[in-house]
Amino acid sequence: MADSLPVSLAAPLTDFIQHLASETRHSQRTCDSYRRDLDRLAGWLHQRQFDQWHRLNAHDVRRYAADLARQGLSGRSIARHLSSIRRFYRFLVREKLATDNPALDIRAPKSGRRLPKVADVDQVNHLLDANPDDPLEVRDLCMFELIYSSGLRLSELAGLNVDSVDLRGGQLRVLGKGGKERDLPVGRKAVAAIQAWLPVRAGLTGDAEPALFVSQRGDRLSHRSIQSRLSRWGVVKGADQRLHPHMLRHSFASHMLESSGDLRAVQELLGHADIATTQVYTHLDFQHLARVYDQSHPRARRRRQDQHSGPGCEDRK
Known part of the structure; x- marks a missing residue:
């Protein structure tokens, strides 16, 4: 994807991935994940004739998130894309290639909780x-x-x-x-x-x-x-x-x-x-968390003991 992008989009993206690998020492797998997410955004921008990262605004990011949802991505996947965008724009602001972070207040749509099955x-x-x-x-x-x-x-x-x-x-x-x-x-x-x-x-x-x-x-x-x-x-x-x-x-x-x-x-x-x-x-x-708290936290235990001792207990002051 990066090969088909204009240099004004591709170069900062390449610099960001190198920053992740060398300065913050992210794993190759994490760097590849950021690259895939941001390549997708760069392609979306290129189709709309955006040639500079700083042209992206919050309204555009919302449209992009909506497009991802229409393409079938879950709320969790969209949240990961938005996280990648926020991280990338922090880098761009630091490098003075953007003035603000357009994804800062954008949230992904909620999706149902998906949990793997458990064998007994x-x-x-x-x-x-x-x-x-x-x-x-x-x-x-x-x-x-x-x-x-x-x-x-x-x-x-x-x-x-x-x-x-x-x-x-x-x-x-x-x-x-x-x-x-x-x-x-x-x-x-x-x-x-x-x-x-x-x-x-x-x-x-x-x-x-x-x-x-x-x-x-x-x-x-x-x-x-x-x-x-x-x-x-x-x-x-x-x-x-x-x-x-x-x-x-x-x-x-x-x-x-x-x-x-x-x-x-x-x-x-x-x-x-x-x-x-x-x-x-x-x-x-x-409810389970509350039970664990009540059984474990010393102040919670004290409160429960006080309740059992009745309203006339001298500890209630």
Whole structure:
């Protein structure tokens, strides 16, 4: 797309992506995401004969968001586009290529909350207790045990190296969103699965390959391959719904919360920066949050005890 744009649109966009990569050290995936969003906006501007970024105003941004909605994008996707535009214009204002940020007060339309399906505990146990039939299924079982054991994202699983895992300590270190590392516990079933996989892995690749999960060719397994193998596992082992990595991660979060009621711990395990993300992710409603608050907060406990003591209690002053 950038090749067909006038230099006045393409050059600032290229400079912005370089700024993200070099100055703010965003990952290549994040830079590519910004590039796709802003290429789409640049193409929209070019079709309307805009040749300078500073010509875009708030009315134009609203029209653009409306066009995205007409093209079928969800409210969440439109919100991501608007976030990319706001970030880009902060850069343009800093570089004196624009005088204001036209997307600053524009909000995306709300869309219904979409949550992945959750497998119940019995379903997960049935799938993970199935015996592998060949060496690659030994690997597959190990991957799926790890996702469910530690609540890993697909990217975190694919990025694991052999030295990421401490089998004796029962933990692993993952690289999460924003390049943040976190240490996670690994359950005994997952530890056993890794111990079964490592000898098989040694027959597929040499010491030069750091990846924990490798293909038949001996190189790091891709995201797409992991998704495909999990889907295949579900079909072969008799799952009653389509399996994907996010569903296992979501099941981990839901089952952990149901058992512990500890929202903050689940937030840490999932690597969420904002606890509100965990609230949505685990189907929590306000009433559940209120119960957790009442049971946990010392001032909330004091208030409840006061109420039980009756209106004549001397503590009420």
